[in-house]
Amino acid sequence: MIKLLIERDLPANFDVTDDAQAARHARIALDAIIATKGKMHWICTYATDDRKLFGLVVVDSEEVIDAYVRNAGIGSSVRIHRVLRTLDPALAAPATTN
Numbered sequence: 173m174i175k176l177l178i179e180r181d182l183p184a185n186f187d188v189t190d191d192a193q194a195a196r197h198a199r200i201a202l203d204a205i206i207a208t209k210g211k212m213h214w215i216c217t218y219a220t221d222d223r224k225l226f227g228l229v230v231v232d233s234e235e236v237i238d239a240y241v242r243n244a245g246i247g248s249s250v251r252i253h254r255v256l257r258t259l260d261p262a263l264a265a266p267a268t269t270n
Contacts, residue, residue, distance in 0.1 A: 173213075173230045175255035176237065180246055182223040201227075204243035211236045228255075 187193050205212050208231075217227040231237060234252070241250050 176229050176231060177253040177255055178227040179251040180225050181249040182225055188219040201244055204240050207243045208236050208239055212240055
């Protein structure tokens with residue numbers, strides 16, 4: 173499985189702070205993912221203050237993203253970033269004492 177970060181612009185008319193709008197957009201994304209027939213799994217999406225969306229997904233192959241983008245109708249502003257490694261506090265080297 174391959175981890176990908178999907179970056180795209182937030183649609184102009186989408187207010188991510190509105191629960192009903194967020195639910196509608198999440199349903200569109202989920203339906204497009206379901207159409208991949210188990211080849212894509214959505215972990216989460218972050219909406220940022222600069223009107224970007226960053227979705228973390230796991231896919232069988234990068235070709236699955238093309239079908240997802242088409243089914244979700246998210247257009248040409250999509251950038252795909254392959255995740256090479258996840259960095260988190262668990263990776264920290266032991267603290268040194270001076």
